[in-house]
Amino acid sequence: MKTRREFIKISALGLGGVAALSSISPLTRGASAIEKLLGLNRNKPRIVKRVPSYCEVCFWKCALWADVDDSGRVVNLTGNADDPHCNGRLCPRGTGGIGMLYDEDRLKKPLIRVNGENGQTFREASWEEALDLVANKLKEIADKYGPESIALFNHGSPGHHLGHLLKALGSDNIAAPSYAQCRGPREVGFEFTFGTGVGSPEPTDIRDTRCLVLIGSHIGENMHNGQVQEMSDAIDRGATIITVDPRFSTAASKSKYWLPIKPATDIALLLAWINVLITEELYDKDFVEKYTTGFDKLKSYIRPFTPEWAYGITTLEPDLIRKTAREMGSAAPAVIVHPGRHVTWYGDDTQRARAVAILNALLGNWGRRGGFYFKEAKPLPEYPTPEYPKPSWSWKDVTNDKYPAARLSVSNALIDASIHSEDKPARIKAWLVAGTNLPLTIPQKDTLEKAFQDIEFLMVLDTMPMEITGYADVVLPECTYLERDDDIRNEPHRELNIAVRLAAMEPMYDTKPGWWVARELGLRLGLEKYFPWKEYREVIEWQLSQIGTSVDEMQRLGVKKFEGRKTPLYAETPEDYQFKTPSGKIELYSEQLESMGFDAIPRFTQHPEPPEGYYRLIYGRAPMHTFSRTANNPYLVDLMKENSVWVNPRVAALWGLKNGQYVWLKNQDGVVSHFPTKVRITERIRWDSVYIVHGFGHHDKKLSRAYGRGANDTELITRVSVDPLMGGTGMRGNFVTFVTENPGKEVVS
Numbered sequence: 060m061k062t063r064r065e066f067i068k069i070s071a072l073g074l075g076g077v078a079a080l081s082s083i084s085p086l087t088r089g090a091s092a093i094e095k096l097l098g099l100n101r102n103k104p105r106i107v108k109r110v111p112s113y114c115e116v117c118f119w120k121c122a123l124w125a126d127v128d129d130s131g132r133v134v135n136l137t138g139n140a141d142d143p144h145c146n147g148r149l150c151p152r153g154t155g156g157i158g159m160l161y162d163e164d165r166l167k168k169p170l171i172r173v174n175g176e177n178g179q180t181f182r183e184a185s186w187e188e189a190l191d192l193v194a195n196k197l198k199e200i201a202d203k204y205g206p207e208s209i210a211l212f213n214h215g216s217p218g219h220h221l222g223h224l225l226k227a228l229g230s231d232n233i234a235a236p237s238y239a240q241c242r243g244p245r246e247v248g249f250e251f252t253f254g255t256g257v258g259s260p261e262p263t264d265i266r267d268t269r270c271l272v273l274i275g276s277h278i279g280e281n282m283h284n285g286q287v288q289e290m291s292d293a294i295d296r297g298a299t300i301i302t303v304d305p306r307f308s309t310a311a312s313k314s315k316y317w318l319p320i321k322p323a324t325d326i327a328l329l330l331a332w333i334n335v336l337i338t339e340e341l342y343d344k345d346f347v348e349k350y351t352t353g354f355d356k357l358k359s360y361i362r363p364f365t366p367e368w369a370y371g372i373t374t375l376e377p378d379l380i381r382k383t384a385r386e387m388g389s390a391a392p393a394v395i396v397h398p399g400r401h402v403t404w405y406g407d408d409t410q411r412a413r414a415v416a417i418l419n420a421l422l423g424n425w426g427r428r429g430g431f432y433f434k435e436a437k438p439l440p441e442y443p444t445p446e447y448p449k450p451s452w453s454w455k456d457v458t459n460d461k462y463p464a465a466r467l468s469v470s471n472a473l474i475d476a477s478i479h480s481e482d483k484p485a486r487i488k489a490w491l492v493a494g495t496n497l498p499l500t501i502p503q504k505d506t507l508e509k510a511f512q513d514i515e516f517l518m519v520l521d522t523m524p525m526e527i528t529g530y531a532d533v534v535l536p537e538c539t540y541l542e543r544d545d546d547i548r549n550e551p552h553r554e555l556n557i558a559v560r561l562a563a564m565e566p567m568y569d570t571k572p573g574w575w576v577a578r579e580l581g582l583r584l585g586l587e588k589y590f591p592w593k594e595y596r597e598v599i600e601w602q603l604s605q606i607g608t609s610v611d612e613m614q615r616l617g618v619k620k621f622e623g624r625k626t627p628l629y630a631e632t633p634e635d636y637q638f639k640t641p642s643g644k645i646e647l648y649s650e651q652l653e654s655m656g657f658d659a660i661p662r663f664t665q666h667p668e669p670p671e672g673y674y675r676l677i678y679g680r681a682p683m684h685t686f687s688r689t690a691n692n693p694y695l696v697d698l699m700k701e702n703s704v705w706v707n708p709r710v711a712a713l714w715g716l717k718n719g720q721y722v723w724l725k726n727q728d729g730v731v732s733h734f735p736t737k738v739r740i741t742e743r744i745r746w747d748s749v750y751i752v753h754g755f756g757h758h759d760k761k762l763s764r765a766y767g768r769g770a771n772d773t774e775l776i777t778r779v780s781v782d783p784l785m786g787g788t789g790m791r792g793n794f795v796t797f798v799t800e801n802p803g804k805e806v807v808s
């Protein structure tokens with residue numbers, strides 16, 4: 060049965076200009092084919108200018124130089140040597156960022172959904188027509204239901220521009236899945252402990268550490284540039300690496316200790332480590348006395364949680380738990396228990412992050428060399444615009460205080476608020492989506508599908524025809540980061556610094572920058588006072604002038620460092636340091652949490668185990684891809700075109716699986732992966748789990764290289780355990796089994 064908003068799989072229209080390229084065999088569609096077609100394969104292109112930018116292949120934001128040749132095309136990207144995020148070196152994905160620019164599958168023109176004879180399709184439209192349609196729809200919905208009924212889902216810089224538009228219109232319903240689906244719990248867990256979250260880049264002083272503990276954190280596969288470089292240097296200097304992971308990850312292979320923990324038991328290990336540090340008096344006594352509160356309560360609470368207790372839960376030998384705790388104790392304070400990044404696993408994730416924070420506090424590493432430094436950002440004034448109108452309700456009202464510690468909007472709560480039922484009419488009626496591919500990001504596909512059917516309007520702004528565009532009423536093609544001016548980067552770091560992103564070439568096809576789209580919509584909605592500039596360069600120039608520099612200077616430098624930190628990098632006068640908690644101290648025992656009805660100290664709870672014949676689905680990252688974002692990038696597909704499922708040899712033998720054999724994965728609720736994935740038999744995974752890299756298994760044919768390649772983990776995540784504190788969606792409680800015969804699904808050869 061056709062639904063109101065039918066997913067548009069293939070559009071005969073909207074693909075203008077692709078025909079010539081699509082005749083190339085997928086096998087030859089690598090970087091070289093693209094280079095050849097675009098005339099980029101000259102041995103020595105004549106570089107006529109280099110333009111400063113920062114990378115958007117992931118959100119580490121490494122500053123770079125884009126080399127532009129005499130035909131006006133970007134031909135090369137190199138890291139900016141003055142940039143603390145990358146130290147002059149881009150990761151493979153960053154270098155391959157040029158593939159985003161020349162990917163012939165890019166969105167090229169605005170598209171509008173139409174009902175045709177053969178069902179729904181897109182037709183190409185002019186910008187004028189598409190923007191008028193979007194503005195009229197938004198106005199109609201805002202007039203009828205209030206501006207708050209419009210929500211924005213976003214990731215990256217276009218979200219900032221559309222966020223400005225939405226706030227000017229009167230809505231604060233803005234959500235980034237990176238909060239509830241990724242790192243929100245660690246921010247909240249650290250805030251309850253230290254009074255501040257972790258942020259990005261994490262202020263981990265890895266370059267000077269003597270011991271780095273990674274618990275479910277995959278530096279090396281999670282290729283956050285500066286961090287990887289610092290870890291590599293730390294290893295060369297002889298730092299001890301301890302990796303806790305059910306999988307022998309790249310980081311585990313570089314580690315002195317690998318702890319192949321039974322999944323879902325990490326809090327038990329963390330409590331046992333805390334137990335050893337306290338009972339063996341390995342913690343930093345001066346630090347704990349000066350800066351923490353609640354130590355006595357923690358000490359008495361932790362007594363029963365010995366390594367022997369944890370052994371029965373985690374399957375880790377007590378001796379290994381003791382040895383690794385002693386390594387941490389002897390390296391302290393130059394030791395880091397990394398807060399992790401993607402931490403939404405089992406629903407008690409904020410409490411697990413708090414256990415990590417408490418462990419760090421006992422090691423006395425907060426504000427200490429080789430531990431966590433005090434990060435600071437160069438203050439950058441916002442371009443002056445009038446105050447935003449105050450929304451009459453926001454995402455907080457939608458959640459009804461269900462997630463009392465959520466500091467940012469919870470994407471799933473906004474999705475739930477978009478679904479209509481008799482007893483609970485939908486409050487959200489329209490979505491703007493920018494730079495985030497919700498179908499491959501949000502678990503519980505059925506809920507998302509319901510929301511797609513119930514909302515009255517959906518606009519997508521993206522560079523690529525990601526699956527989300529198939530649900531849109533209007534698709535607006537954004538130009539890539541190399542083709543646009545954009546916000547100044549002023550992320551906190553050791554040194555105060557800024558980086559600029561300036562357009563290195565004219566936008567290809569009929570694509571436009573996110574700031575331009577936001578402004579054009581703003582003008583159509585009568586919000587011109589919020590967009591008093593014509594070009595974003597004026598905003599950048601004004602901001603730079605406020606901090607004593609200019610576009611001219613930044614064109615030469617790309618990155619500028621500043622003197623004048625307000626806080627020291629390390630706690631030089633520790634006696635005076637005040638934490639931003641209610642007590643002014645690090646809260647080992649949280650009275651705040653207790654008063655809210657939650658555990659004041661983290662507690663281990665059992666999580667569901669895989670049923671017979673099923674294995675826990677663990678997913679992660681590969682160094683050459685950023686989620687689903689890069690799965691079609693011609694350069695990066697050359698490095699890795701599909702994912703495989705890691706299977707322990709014992710399990711493979713049980714199932715008679717062979718290396719390289721394609722299988723479908725079926726989850727505990729009977730959902731079978733759209734596409735098959737290759738079996739990789741390896742001792743590097745525990746027998747109770749399987750592992751795949753996230754971001755593959757695209758089912759939109761417009762992504763010609765990514766279509767049908769590998770299994771999509773998100774579609775197999777039909778159960779989530781929601782974090783009661785901040786609404787994070789724990790996604791590691793799903794189990795899969797193997798389907799070896801084709802269950803009637805399409806296979807892409």
Ligand code: SF4
Pocket residue numbers: 114115116117118119120121145148149150151152153154282283284285
């Ligand atoms: S880590 Fe790599 S992909 Fe991410 S911003 Fe830096 S160079 Fe780009």
